[in-house]
Each structure stands twice: as C-alpha cells, then as structure tokens.
Amino acid sequence: MENFSQTEENYLKAIFKLSEKEDKPASTNAIAGEMSTSAASVTDMLRRLAEKGLIHYEKYKGVALTEKGNKLATGLIRKHRLWEVFLLEKLRFSWDEVHEMAEQLEHIQSPELVERLDDYLGRPKFDPHGDPIPDAKGNFTFRKQVFLSSLLPNEAGAVVGVNDHSPAFLQYLDRIGLKLGTQLRIAERFDYDESLRVLLEDSGEQILSKKVSQNLFVQKF
Amino acid sequence: MENFSQTEENYLKAIFKLSEKEDKPASTNAIAGEMSTSAASVTDMLRRLAEKGLIHYEKYKGVALTEKGNKLATGLIRKHRLWEVFLLEKLRFSWDEVHEMAEQLEHIQSPELVERLDDYLGRPKFDPHGDPIPDAKGNFTFRKQVFLSSLLPNEAGAVVGVNDHSPAFLQYLDRIGLKLGTQLRIAERFDYDESLRVLLEDSGEQILSKKVSQNLFVQKF
DNA sequence: TATTATTTTTAGATTAGTCTAAAAATAATT
DNA sequence: AATTATTTTTAGACTAATCTAAAAATAATA
Numbered sequence: 001m002e003n004f005s006q007t008e009e010n011y012l013k014a015i016f017k018l019s020e021k022e023d024k025p026a027s028t029n030a031i032a033g034e035m036s037t038s039a040a041s042v043t044d045m046l047r048r049l050a051e052k053g054l055i056h057y058e059k060y061k062g063v064a065l066t067e068k069g070n071k072l073a074t075g076l077i078r079k080h081r082l083w084e085v086f087l088l089e090k091l092r093f094s095w096d097e098v099h100e101m102a103e104q105l106e107h108i109q110s111p112e113l114v115e116r117l118d119d120y121l122g123r124p125k126f127d128p129h130g131d132p133i134p135d136a137k138g139n140f141t142f143r144k145q146v147f148l149s150s151l152l153p154n155e156a157g158a159v160v161g162v163n164d165h166s167p168a169f170l171q172y173l174d175r176i177g178l179k180l181g182t183q184l185r186i187a188e189r190f191d192y193d194e195s196l197r198v199l200l201e202d203s204g205e206q207i208l209s210k211k212v213s214q215n216l217f218v219q220k221f
Numbered sequence: 222m223e224n225f226s227q228t229e230e231n232y233l234k235a236i237f238k239l240s241e242k243e244d245k246p247a248s249t250n251a252i253a254g255e256m257s258t259s260a261a262s263v264t265d266m267l268r269r270l271a272e273k274g275l276i277h278y279e280k281y282k283g284v285a286l287t288e289k290g291n292k293l294a295t296g297l298i299r300k301h302r303l304w305e306v307f308l309l310e311k312l313r314f315s316w317d318e319v320h321e322m323a324e325q326l327e328h329i330q331s332p333e334l335v336e337r338l339d340d341y342l343g344r345p346k347f348d349p350h351g352d353p354i355p356d357a358k359g360n361f362t363f364r365k366q367v368f369l370s371s372l373l374p375n376e377a378g379a380v381v382g383v384n385d386h387s388p389a390f391l392q393y394l395d396r397i398g399l400k401l402g403t404q405l406r407i408a409e410r411f412d413y414d415e416s417l418r419v420l421l422e423d424s425g426e427q428i429l430s431k432k433v434s435q436n437l438f439v440q441k442f
Numbered sequence: 443t444a445t446t447a448t449t450t451t452t453a454g455a456t457t458a459g460t461c462t463a464a465a466a467a468t469a470a471t472t
Numbered sequence: 473a474a475t476t477a478t479t480t481t482t483a484g485a486c487t488a489a490t491c492t493a494a495a496a497a498t499a500a501t502a
Contacts, residue, residue, distance in 0.1 A: 007458080007459065028479070029478090029480080037459095037460075038461065039481080040462080040463095040481075040482080040483095041460055043480065044459075045458095048458085048459095059467090059480080060467060060468065060481080090341060091338065093333075101331050104329045104330065108322070108325045108326060109325065110321070110325075113322055116312040116313065116314065120312055226488075228489065228490095248449080249449070250448090250449060250450080258490075259490080259491065260449075260450060261450085261490090261493095264450065264451055265488095265490080266489080269488085269489095281496095281498065
C-alpha cells in the first residue's frame with residue numbers, strides 16, 4: 001500500500017467522521033471546520049485526494065470516500081483506538097489524556113506493528129471511550145446502545161460509551177465515579193430541566209443534567 | 222520546549238552521531254551523507270538550525286550542537302532506544318526488525334509518554350543492541366567494553382553490544398545463537414585472516430571472521 | 443606558489459500545504 | 473424570478489524542504 005502524508009490521512013479521517021454521522025457527502029465547509037483550516041485549503045486538498053483515488057469528488061457537489069479511502073480511514077481509526085487502549089491499560093494514563101498522543105501514534109506506518117499491538121492488548125473490541133475498534137479487515141463490532149437520556153424511570157443498564165470525548169466531560173465522570181461498565185437505574189426524571197436522578201452501582205445516587213445524559217451511551221438490561 | 226519538525230530532529234540526530242564518533246565539528250558533506258540528501262539542502266537547513274539556537278555554525282567551518290541542540294538530540298535517542306526495548310520485550314519483535322519503527326516512534330511528542338514508557342519497561346539502561354539509553358536528564362551509562370577482536374587467546378567475556386546494526390549482521394548472530402549476554406572465551410586466533418575460534422556458552426564452538434569480531438562489543442571478565 | 447581538486451555555499455526552481463481576497467456557483471428569501 | 477446570502481472555487485502569495493547547476497571558498501598537490 002502506498003503511503004500518504006499525515007495531513008492527507010487527517011483529511012481522510014475528517015471525511016470519514018463527517019459522512020459517518022451525516023450519512024451523506026461531506027461539504028467543503030464542514031471539512032474545513034473539522035480540520036480547523038480554510039475552505040480554500042480544503043478544495044486544494046480534495047483535488048489531490050481525488051487524483052490519488054481516495055475520494056469521489058465533484059466540484060460543488062461534496063465528497064465521499066472511495067473503497068480505498070475508506071479502508072485507509074478505517075485503518076487509522078483502528079490504530080488510534082488500539083493505541084488509546086495501550087496508553088490506558090499498559091501505561092496507566094487516564095481516559096481524558098490519551099487522545100492527543102493517539103492522534104500522533106495513529107500515523108506510525110507499520111502493518112506488522114498494529115497486529116502485534118492488537119495481539120498484545122488481547123484483541124480488544126472497544127476503546128477506553130467505548131468506541132468500537134475495527135478488526136484487521138475493517139469490520140466494526142456493533143452493539144445495541146442508546147443515549148442515557150432515552151431511558152425511562154426504573155429502567156436500568158450499563159454505561160458502555162461516551163458521545164462527548166472532551167477532557168472536561170471525562171474528568172467530570174471520573175469525579176462522580178462513573179466509568180465504562182458502571183451499572184445504573186433511573187430513579188426519577190425531572191420534566192423541568194430534563195435532568196435525571198440516577199442510582200449508580202457504587203457511588204450511590206446522582207443528579208445528571210440533560211447535557212450529561214445526552215452524552216452517555218448505555219446498554220439496557 | 223518548542224517543537225521542531227521531524228526533519229529538523231533528524232538533522233540533529235545526524236549531527237550528534239557524527240560529532241560523537243569523530244569528536245569534532247561535523248562537515249556539511251558528512252551530514253549530507255548521513256541524511257542521504259544534497260550538500261545544498263544541508264547548508265539550507267544548517268542556517269535554520271543555527272537561527273533556532275540548536276547548532277553552532279559558521280560558514281565553511283562545520284557544525285556542532287549547542288547545549289539546547291544536544292539536549293534535544295539526546296531526548297530523541299532516549300525515545301528511540303526505549304521504543305526499541307518496548308518493541309522487543311513487549312511486542313516480541315526481533316532485534317533486526319525494530320529500528321525502522323523506532324525511527325518513527327522517536328518523533329512522538331509527549332514528555333509524559335516517554336517517562337511512563339520508561340517506567341513501564343523498568344527503566345532499562347541499555348537497548349536491544351546494547352546501546353546505552355540516556356536517562357531523563359540526558360546522562361548515559363558508561364560501560365567498560367572492548368571489541369571482541371581485541372581479546373587474546375584464552376581471554377573470556379560477555380557480549381554486551383553490536384557495532385554494526387544492520388539486519389544482515391543481526392540475523393547472522395541469531396543464526397549462530399549469539400545474543401547479548403552470551404559468554405565466550407577465545408580458543409584460538411588465526412593470524413592468516415585474523416579470524417577467531419571462540420567457545421560460546423551454549424552453542425559450542427564457532428569461527429568468527431575479523432569483520433564479525435570487529436562488530437561485537439564484549440565486557441571482559 | 444600556482445594550479446587542481448574538493449567542499450561548501452548561493453541561485454533559482456519545485457512540491458506540499460497553507461493563507462487571504464476575489465470570483466463563481468449554488469441555495470435561500472423576498 | 474430577481475435579489476441576497478452562503479458556499480465553494482480560483483488566483484496569487486508564502487514557508488519548509490527539497491533539487492540541480494554554478495560560483496566561491498578551502499584544501500591538496502605539483
């Protein structure tokens with residue numbers, strides 16, 4: 001497989017991310033937002049990525065990944081998430097610290113390294129934030145998960161992932177003793193501000209704001 | 222500490238390497254050789270590295286690292302060698318495979334990561350090739366080592382390092398069962414081609430060519 | 443010391459990635 | 473449908489890192 005620059009790889013990841021959540025071609029402006037750069041720079045890059053067969057691109061029509069581009073982006077996500085597991089499980093970083101480092105490590109070029117790392121970590125299916133880690137063929141493990149905010153009073157489940165990956169949110173969760181795997185039950189729902197009173201496995205009862213409950217994924221029992 | 226480009230970092234490493242072995246300012250041409258690039262490119266880069274206070278540079282006079290440049294280069298060597306240990310000890314790569322990957326990993330920017338990695342590996346003082354790993358302050362552990370070729374008949378010692386790091390040499394050593402730590406004794410020296418008959422700890426007797434014995438470091442008993 | 447050879451630097455061009463400002467295309471609104 | 477607003481692209485310029493070819497400085501040799 002050819003090699004691509006880190007910048008090219010980051011564009012592919014951005015396009016992947018955007019077309020994943022919106023499920024339609026990514027716009028130049030959206031990519032510029034994701035990459036914190038100008039629309040002009042994006043246009044330039046799109047021309048080049050298209051030339052290399054990584055994206056389908058028509059002027060003014062937006063952009064989608066080709067088979068090849070998709071494979072590459074998936075590989076990057078695989079590397080990123082495996083390194084995050086490594087940093088957390090082996091080097092004992094906390095889940096709010098690992099992103100920046102993984103952002104660099106994902107660009108290390110060595111297929112053999114990725115497979116060995118995967119082995120070493122015990123072939124994990126999810127990363128420290130609960131996001132699925134694609135396997136060597138690019139297949140993601142799917143899981144029936146819902147937003148905590150969608151649970152009704154007395155319903156119970158386990159926290160399996162976060163939607164917001166910001167350090168601030170993750171540190172907040174640490175503070176209230178909420179981790180992946182934590183079991184919980186909805187005690188009460190306040191219509192006033194859509195906050196929830198929640199019974200947590202270990203750390204007792206907590207009021208969770210709407211914003212918080214919209215950023216937690218749970219698997220219902 | 223500011224950040225520098227991978228290219229700048231690689232130049233610093235090259236200059237470090239050259240002035241380490243020659244113990245005098247590195248020449249433009251030597252650097253060009255080390256970096257596999259043109260002398261013109263080197264001159265360009267030297268101007269920039271000097272501006273950033275990383276090297277002492279006078280036109281036509283060659284180049285030496287400043288305090289700052291030396292710190293940076295030492296940090297790179299530290300990272301390189303720690304990653305090599307990781308790849309070998311944890312991911313079970315062999316010593317002829319690790320260099321290329323470490324060459325990329327050494328550019329990962331995160332002081333915290335380096336320290337955690339060092340901890341995780343048990344603060345090793347030497348890498349898989351027997352080269353010393355500088356500590357966080359940049360201090361190398363020195364060791365009284367000599368070339369195997371300098372041993373006299375009946376002298377004994379342990380292999381502690383290699384001078385030639387090429388995969389071909391390392392694979393040859395694997396083949397004859399010679400690793401770091403292997404104990405040996407000189408049985409006979411042949412004046413004809415300066416080869417040695419050597420008694421190896423486990424793998425019995427071997428004839429080692431002059432070239433081989435000049436590329437092995439041993440610590441005498 | 444004069445001449446030749448080697449090393450190093452300068453000059454000018456190229457590529458990747460970026461920028462701002464202006465032009466062109468598309469979408470939204472009256 | 474015409475006008476306005478938004479999005480996207482083009483044009484032109486900049487920086488980092490590279491190259492080749494030529495000029496300048498240093499070193500080696502007759």
